[in-house]
Amino acid sequence: MLASFSAGMLKLYKRPAAWGLLLVALVLSQIFNYLVPYAGYLSADNERAAEQILASTMPEYLISNSIGGFPLFAGALALTLGVLSVGSEYSFGTLKTMLIQRPRRLTFFAGELLVLAVAVLAIVLSIFALGALTSYTIATSLSNSIAWPSLSELARGVASGWLILMTWCLLGAMLAFLFKGMAMPIGLGVVWILGIENLIVNVAAALLDFADTLQVGLPGVNAGSLVSALGGRSDAPGVNTAVDGTQATIVLVAYAVVFVLIASVALQRRDVT
Template identity: 45%
Template structure:
């Protein structure tokens, strides 16, 4: 597994698309987590001043964890899924899967090496995202003369672990789709439609259609949003809240469900690669 891991890291590290997606991820986190709240604070006057102050609070160091993970269930999750799709689907597009599988380490080892590399990449991106967010919160606090209170170390670790769980689930989901559809286009399309549209639509209908409420509590997006909410992100129903963040289930159940999805995607991807012919 570690043999494949080194090779996969080399591929991810040298792939321009990976760097571009990570750059977009960080940029969106900064824009929606810090720049827009700051602009809202600066421009809000009169009756909207209270909303502006509330927005500013989210951009200060004390709210680092909630703000850093607020985008993970939706936009960062979609980008993580795209990374997963590219990592596996690309192997079919370039026909390189057959080269990997004839080197000798075994089919499951190839998938395991790939999964381990993606899991590590997600941890790296989450850490980077937290570091950049921390820097932005310091700048925001400095220029607004606000208090520079930091979350406790345990909250920070919990936030990083929770955020990593959310994006890893999406990333391995994308990796599974790339293998299932043996390419990038269809896998990315279906994955993104699911993450960005279908789960939101199901949420809308869950209050009307009998049984749908129960089903949606076990869906990946709902649990990702619930974990973000448990870590302090503002829910989508709150004023100025974040799309995709809900309190449909508790944080513990969400964490366990996401972990199970990670295992499910990895096992399903391994089974597919092991059983199918390479055309």
């Protein structure tokens, strides 16, 4: 599996699209977590409102700021990463080239999974690191006192953020194995994350009992609840208090496992044509 992992890392490391996704994730998190609030602070009418806005950018809110966008926009980017990495093996036709080298199909898949796990961790850590730098810069420029979250809180934040993004990433990988390509999985996945879950939660749940029951089992809702359990503002898009943090973690892990199993069966059983 190490051979497959090392080959997969080389493919991803040299892929401009992967770096593009990381860049987009960093820019969006900076804009919505720091730039917009800072601009709001500068243009606020009264001092108290300005202080409140500015407080949200301070280092003590690093965790909630960093993972606040994970249920939605960063999730969609992670899904795209999963689709890109698996789907392009079909669209480039490279799956056949690699599978006839040596690795068994599941070994190849395990290598790809490990690469995605590392890539998602790198995205999460980058968002945290850049957020820390920006909040530190804002705090010191205003001579505010600096209070960082504890290391254990940070570790929990990074792990939870990784779980959320990894779940979406695996959904993308699974769809790419099922559809043997990229266009449909990206389309369906992004529509699900950004549209369908919102419709179920905000429209259908209020009208139908079964939709109300169903929503607590949705991956996006659980991702939002996990963010909220770690201090995320529940009025932020995609963040909610539908379930507690433990249940959210269990549900996301279950989704991740199911996505991996379905993808494994699809790869193992189907002909590579």
